[in-house]
Amino acid sequence: MCGIAGIISPYDRNVALNKMLELQKHRGPDNTGNYADKGYACLGHNRLSIVDLSTAANQPFLDNSGRYHLVFNGEIYNYKELKAEIGSKYTFRTNSDTEVLLASFIVYGKKCLEKLNGMFSFAIWDAEEKSLFAARDRFGVKPFYYSETPEEFYFASEIKSITAVLGNNEPSLKVWANYFAYGSYGLPDETFYKDIFQLPAGHFLTFMDGNMKIERWYDFVENVNKIQVSDDFEKTKSEYLKLLKDSISLRFRADVEVGFNISGGVDSSLLLALVNQYEKKEKIRAYTFYTGDERYDELPWVQKMINETQNPLSKVRLEVEEIEELSEKISSFQDEPFGGFPTIAYSKIFQQARKDNILVLLDGQGMDEQWAGYDYYAGNPTATIQGQKGYTSTFKKHCLSDDLMQYAEKSEYPEPFDNQLQNLQYRDLFYTKIPRALRFNDRISMAHSTELREPFLDYRLVEFAFAQPEHFKIKGNVHKYLLRELVKELVPSDISYAPKRPLQTPQREWLGDDLSSWVEEQLNRLTEGRYAGWFDLDEVYREWEKYKEGERQSSFHIWQWISLSTL
Structure with a gap:
């Protein structure tokens, strides 16, 4: 399991790529690698070594022809079976699932996705066609975030890696409003940021000549x-x-x-x-x-x-x-x-x-x-x-303002x-x-x-x-x-036959008692910060007083406000 990042751009973006990789280094402390196709793209990888611990399996991983460059986050659990199926159609030089994934793409094209049993998000740069192919596993176990500007395309395993180089972390008012009003965390392509999106689970993405296309590859129904x-x-x-x-x-x-x-x-x-x-x-x-x-x-x-x-x-x-x-x-x-x-x-x-x-x-x-x-x-x-x-x-x-509720x-x-x-x-x-x-x-x-x-x-x-x-x-x-x-x-x-018990902690009690001073600090940060206009602050504090006095059937609304104050 690792971190991936990349920028498709006509400019030299290696400095920005290195910044992206540094911000998600915790995802892969064993090796950091990058590749640049000057004037077209740069790809980077943070490696956590799990299968084939040798340096030969480091990424970005290059195929034998020198045409394809892969950055991959996840595990292909059936890689041994796939390797045997591919056989002599590809000459393997490592024992890694990474190479099996790239070989599967080379041999089967996008149909390789249907053969994979695993958790994954990956991107493959075709240095000949100057195109990107990226995909995400069936249920979205591994993340793939992306953003576009008029001239560039960015992707990474974590949102911070993109916002840090774009300098843009504007909130998605719709997603935040739905989070507070209905408890929703966004639809499969959304994030809490206006210009950052995620590749939905079970979909693949192609990017070529400035044009992006997203298609579903996994039809669960x-x-x-x-x-x-x-x-x-x-x-x-x-x-x-x-x-x-x-x-x-x-x-x-x-x-x-x-x-x-x-x-x-x-x-x-x-x-x-x-x-x-x-x-x-x-x-x-x-x-x-x-x-x-x-x-x-x-x-x-x-x-x-x-x-x-x-x-x-x-x-x-x-x-x-x-x-x-x-x-x-x-x-x-x-x-x-x-x-x-x-x-x-x-x-x-x-x-x-x-x-x-x-x-x-x-x-x-x-x-x-x-x-x-x-x-x-x-x-x-x-x-x-x-x-x-x-x-x-x-x-x-x-507790929400009319300005936010309209979204x-x-x-x-x-x-x-x-x-x-x-x-x-x-x-x-x-x-x-x-x-x-x-x-x-x-x-x-x-x-x-x-x-x-x-x-x-x-x-x-x-x-x-x-x-x-x-x-x-x-x-x-x-x-x-x-x-x-x-x-x-x-x-x-x-x-x-034990009854189902929600996995819980004393969150309700701790927030209202032991941590009440800390909660009030977070609420004060909220009222003094950039998002104060999202709330009817009198109602927020009224709910907080009721909570302290014992109205604690749920603590989710308190946690929601803390969540915003700590971001």
């Missing part, structure tokens, strides 16, 4: 509809387990040590059980975070699982005294609003893993979206928050399926929950120069589970029914 669904529950369970084991096996391909993150839920428990089938458990270290607050901590559930498996466990504690410093630090890595104290706590896991020289971690992201794990899938189709009951709205529109427009999401459940799952997978979780987690893992892999987001798994009938997903009050039936064969039954 079509793939799901092609799947032959059986009503044989045991057969379906068996097929899914086979895919799952293969996905985990592929994600253990690394030339560095691999660990994994665990919470107390059914997804993490399944990951733990299957990881130990694949590798000797005494070699695989597990990581979890806690805060010391029994109302929220999942440590007892985690410890129960670890007692069964005897994996070494690192317990990483988040202290309230750390919040002020860490929120500022993580905000600088995220570039956009992030998910509050749970993200801060999660970031400490990667920090500890790096200290332990474990550079690759697996986690259980993606099961709820493919197996309908959220309670609102069976009830409230407009909800997006697990466990939310009928209390006062999480979002405080009345707010609640997003309408596509509904490509013929039933409500799959449409909700589709929304969460491509527009709401998964995109923002992947962004949060990519930034905090990369902040500590570690790689995060999500075996449950293997596209084969997601498509297969998504296609299954509703009664395999929800049975009575039980969500993720088939998955729980599968898990109970591998872990204690009280874990496999």
Whole structure:
């Protein structure tokens, strides 16, 4: 996992490129490389060495003919199989997945994307045609940001790398307004910045002679509809387990040590059980975070699982005294609003893993979206928050000024399926929950120069589970029914059928009590800063007073205001 950057320009932009690379050096501290095609383009790369640790695999990577130059962020998990398939059509000189990716492009063209099982964003400069080809993985695990000026095209793995050289960080009023009014983090091509965009997941981009074109290469809906669904529950369970084991096996391909993150839920428990089938458990270290607050901590559930498996466990504690410093630090890595104290706590896991020289971690992201794990899938189709009951709205529109509210427009999401459940799952997978979780987690893992892999987001798994009938997903009050039936064969039954618990910290209590002085400092920064005109400040402070007095059904609005003040 690495960082990529590039500028397509008729000018010498090497100084600007080096600045971009320096700003995202945490993504790849092992090597920094660049390439220039004078008068046309320059490409750069920050390398975190995971597969083929030799310098021969450094990037930008040049093919044997000298025509193609690749910068690549991510991992191609099935690179060994692809290498065997390509065979004598390309002469390999390294053992890296990087070279397999470039060879696949040379042999298959853009069709190579359909053959890749991995997480990736990459760009290939064709020095003969003077053209750029760039692509992003199916679910957008790895980032690709870009911006255009009349004469130039910029791309990078992080927003800051682009804004720093363009000198332009104007906010997108629409995205910010929707964030405050509806909790949206933007559509697949949007960022919180007016002139910075992201290549949507499952799309590729071409740029030639000043013209950019973006096309979809991954059609999730079509793939799901092609799947032959059986009503044989045991057969379906068996097929899914086979895919799952293969996905985990592929994600253990690394030339560095691999660990994994665990919470107390059914997804993490399944990951733990299957990881130990694949590798000797005494070699695989597990990581979890806690805060010391029994109302929220999942440590007892985690410890129960670890007692069964005897994996070494690192317990990483988040202290309230750390919040002020860490929120500022993580905000600088995220570039956009992030998910509050749970993200801060999660970031400490990667920090500890790096200290332990474990550079690759697996986690259980993606099961709820493919197996309908959220309670609102069976009830409230407009909800997006697990466990939310009928209390006062999480979002405080009345605290926004009329000037900002005029830009707010609640997003309408596509509904490509013929039933409500799959449409909700589709929304969460491509527009709401998964995109923002992947962004949060990519930034905090990369902040500590570690790689995060999500075996449950293997596209084969997601498509297969998504296609299954509703009664395999929800049975009575039980969500993720088939998955729980599968898990109970591998872990204690009280874990496999434990209710879903949102991954939480005492954010509500800490903000209103221990950190109230800090919160007020952030609100004062807001009222005195460039964005004060976005708010009805009297209403903001009125809500804050109510919060301190105990009206704390949700802390999201408080965190939203802090998010803006720390950027």
